[in-house]
Amino acid sequence: MDVLQQLTSEEMELLRSSVRIIAENATEVGCSTYEMIFEQSPYVKELFHFTKSDDEAYRQKKTVQLAQKYMQVLIAFAEGIEDPSMLEPVSTKLVEIHRRIDDVQMAAHWGVFTECTLCNIRKVLEKDEHFNDMDRLDAAIMLWRTVMRGIVRRLKVGTFSTSYYLC
Incomplete structure (x- = not known):
């Protein structure tokens, strides 16, 4: 999560403002994301x-x-950037769930999840007046991409270290 900890105060504020909007529309974003994933993969x-x-x-x-x-x-990770220690229980649970998927499936799985999630986050944010400016919207999407990368990185590290101990 080191990249996430290096965000500027302006980036943190932009992420926080987008988190509020995404949280209000979480079911819509999540369901649209899964529908898209199931169609594409x-x-x-x-x-x-x-x-x-x-x-x-x-x-x-x-x-x-x-x-x-x-x-x-996803929202917990975005909100937990300032105190990554809060994310350990969530990370542990994610690793337990995703440990059953092999490495090849996992790589493709998270690539598809990331792109579909970002697409649906963008759709929701662009409806909000605070994100009418394309540069602001693009910056918010890049921050969400950073959050997604942080999650995937934790999963990869957790899966590899866990599978090492299972051998």
Whole structure:
């Protein structure tokens, strides 16, 4: 998370203002992200057992729950930049969940998640008057990309160190 700790006060304020908007629209961003991921990467969809159900209401309910959890983690990371020690429990849980995915799937999985998430964050932010300025919007998206990279880095380090001990 070292890059995140080097953000300027202006960048931190921009990230905070975008976090408020994203938090208000978390379910929308999360569900749109998962829909996009499932469309673009069917192999990722297969990682989630509920997507195989014939019950549309059940699939929708589980997608919403998953999307909300995902956005809670993303927002927690964005809010925890100033005190990364707060992120250890979240990081540990993410590593436990994602440890079951092999390295090749993991690399592709997070690339798709990052790009789809950023696309949906952009869609929500550009609707807000505080992000009418394209430079401000682009700067906010770059900050969210930095947050996503921080999460992926923690997952990679945690997965590799955990799998090392499991051998």
